[in-house]
Amino acid sequence: MTQKPKSAISPTRAEDYPEWYQQVVRASDMAERSPVRGCMVIKPWGYALWENIQRELDDMFKATGVQNAYFPLFIPLSFLEKEAEHVEGFAKECAVVTHHRLEKGPQGGLVPGGELTEPLVVRPTSETIIGDAFSKWISSYRDLPLLINQWANVVRWEMRTRIFLRTSEFLWQEGHTAHATAEEARERTAMMLDVYARMAEKFLAMPVIKGSKSAAERFPGAVDTQCIEAMMQDRKALQAGTSHFLGQNFAMASNIRFQSADEQEVFAWTTSWGASTRLIGGLIMTHSDDDGLILPPRVAPAQVVLLPIVHKEDDRPMVDAYTDQLAAQLRTVQYNGRPLRVEVDRRDIGGARGWDWIKKGVPLRVEIGPRDIANNAVFVGRRDKAHKEKTAMPRDSFIGQVDSLLDEIQVTLFERARRFREENTRTIDDFAAFRDYFTPENSEKPEIHGGFALAHWCGDAACENKIKEDLTVTIRCLPLDGEKEMGRCICCGKASGQRVVFAKAY
Numbered sequence: 001m002t003q004k005p006k007s008a009i010s011p012t013r014a015e016d017y018p019e020w021y022q023q024v025v026r027a028s029d030m031a032e033r034s035p036v037r038g039c040m041v042i043k044p045w046g047y048a049l050w051e052n053i054q055r056e057l058d059d060m061f062k063a064t065g066v067q068n069a070y071f072p073l074f075i076p077l078s079f080l081e082k083e084a085e086h087v088e089g090f091a092k093e094c095a096v097v098t099h100h101r102l103e104k105g106p107q108g109g110l111v112p113g114g115e116l117t118e119p120l121v122v123r124p125t126s127e128t129i130i131g132d133a134f135s136k137w138i139s140s141y142r143d144l145p146l147l148i149n150q151w152a153n154v155v156r157w158e159m160r161t162r163i164f165l166r167t168s169e170f171l172w173q174e175g176h177t178a179h180a181t182a183e184e185a186r187e188r189t190a191m192m193l194d195v196y197a198r199m200a201e202k203f204l205a206m207p208v209i210k211g212s213k214s215a216a217e218r219f220p221g222a223v224d225t226q227c228i229e230a231m232m233q234d235r236k237a238l239q240a241g242t243s244h245f246l247g248q249n250f251a252m253a254s255n256i257r258f259q260s261a262d263e264q265e266v267f268a269w270t271t272s273w274g275a276s277t278r279l280i281g282g283l284i285m286t287h288s289d290d291d292g293l294i295l296p297p298r299v300a301p302a303q304v305v306l307l308p309i310v311h312k313e314d315d316r317p318m319v320d321a322y323t324d325q326l327a328a329q330l331r332t333v334q335y336n337g338r339p340l341r342v343e344v345d346r347r348d349i350g351g352a353r354g355w356d357w358i359k360k361g362v363p364l365r366v367e368i369g370p371r372d373i374a375n376n377a378v379f380v381g382r383r384d385k386a387h388k389e390k391t392a393m394p395r396d397s398f399i400g401q402v403d404s405l406l407d408e409i410q411v412t413l414f415e416r417a418r419r420f421r422e423e424n425t426r427t428i429d430d431f432a433a434f435r436d437y438f439t440p441e442n443s444e445k446p447e448i449h450g451g452f453a454l455a456h457w458c459g460d461a462a463c464e465n466k467i468k469e470d471l472t473v474t475i476r477c478l479p480l481d482g483e484k485e486m487g488r489c490i491c492c493g494k495a496s497g498q499r500v501v502f503a504k505a506y
Contacts, residue, residue: 007289007290017233018162022163024293037161038157040163045301049301052299056298057195060199071126073123090220094156094157096122097120097121123152123154127250131250135255139259141259149173153169164280170278175272176270185247196241204299205287205296205298205411207231209229209230210480211478211480213225213226213475214461218244226243227243229477229503231417233285234450235449237503242274245271248267251270281506291358291387295363297336298406300363304330304342304343304364305366307353308323315370329399330399333399335403354387364381365381366379366381378393382409437450437453438502438504455500456500457490457496458491458492459496472504476500476501476503485497487499
């Protein structure tokens with residue numbers, strides 16, 4: 001009986017999922033903890049991944065008429081106080097600047113000096129300060145719609161942090177729009193949610209459910225929050241993007257008014273929407289395995305890595321020349337509308353070199369040795385297959401098929417994740433079965449433990465809170481494409497008209 005080979009990542013997903021996640025981040029060299037508590041250093045491989053996500057999203061935003069701008073990192077405290085529900089929602093997460101210089105202290109060292117006349121909040125989100133700008137930019141219905149996005153960092157002082165998923169400082173984009181009518185604003189809210197769903201499914205290969213949040217889970221101050229929810233490999237949900245219809249609440253708070261076509265002075269209708277580096281955490285937990293990171297080709301920092309193999313120094317010039325020529329040819333190939341991203345790794349570190357790229361998740365590994373060159377061929381490994389599963393291909397065939405190979409990997413990853421979600425989603429009508437499905441004691445019985453539960457909810461916050469307190473399970477969303485179906489609330493038994501998605505979540 002042959003012993004199963006040890007995985008590259010320890011512990012495995014089955015042994016300790018949270019620690020497995022941390023080790024995948026570390027082994028892929030994407031990010032590390034910083035000296036500042038709760039913050040991260042995003043290393044080049046991780047930042048290149050974020051740049052690719054950013055580039056694709058930015059193109060999609062601009063295709064809908066959105067323009068980029070930038071607003072201050074610091075927000076006067078009085079701005080947040082204008083919208084009561086908003087400030088209450090973020091108050092516990094705010095970092096506040098109260099002084100503007102450092103002075104030498106009486107015991108030596110430096111102490112804060114120069115107290116500010118008004119404290120400044122380090123941006124947790126920008127509705128209030130962007131609203132102030134909008135109030136100056138908008139005076140007539142002819143100024144609408146106003147469609148603005150900014151790429152920025154935000155600070156939310158988290159107590160429990162995890163790289164990419166929940167950090168005190170993170171990178172994101174936040175879109176803010178103002179409209180003449182509620183209908184236009186609602187259309188924009190839905191449009192941007194569709195953009196996020198497209199990014200998740202077509203680029204990150206991460207299947208999502210589009211839905212509306214319950215009142216308790218809405219963005220503070222919003223009339224309606226719509227979201228995309230994905231299932232991770234530990235069966236927990238991850239909110240991967242949100243789009244908010246803000247009604248006129250923030251317009252009233254920031255005095256965003258305009259003269260309508262019939263010469264009435266009215267308040268604008270606004271939206272905001274955002275996605276963050278949390279998408280990277282979702283990507284990791286959706287696709288990666290016990291050998292490390294697996295990257296969907298459309299966002300991978302490198303889609304192909306060439307690994308020249310030289311056993312004799314006399315062979316090096318020939319192998320290098322062949323490799324360089326192949327790299328140049330591959331870089332002329334267009335994949336997903338952009339030049340193919342190709343790395344060449346000439347490090348002489350033996351088998352560890354291949355494992356480095358497996359752990360970094362590069363979709364295609366291409367080995368090139370003297371024997372391959374003699375046959376005008378390459379030796380190809382795919383990250384969506386076992387590490388030992390490699391295929392010899394004629395060089396010209398590989399060049400001609402590389403785009404279709406990458407698309408195969410992209411589709412394979414999406415379908416694998418979609419099947420996993422379907423296998424771990426249950427329709428439940430009985431509270432005892434619902435309780436057992438989410439009870440930790442059943443963790444050794446995966447056929448009845450965890451995942452998404454589609455169950456009826458009466459709409460009463462008391463039932464939502466009871467389930468949250470008793471089982472740490474939340475309503476992830478009310479699916480937008482959910483069919484109207486009469487039933488009984490899973491908690492109290494009252495009448496309900498639609499099933500909602502319940503899950504444990506990040």
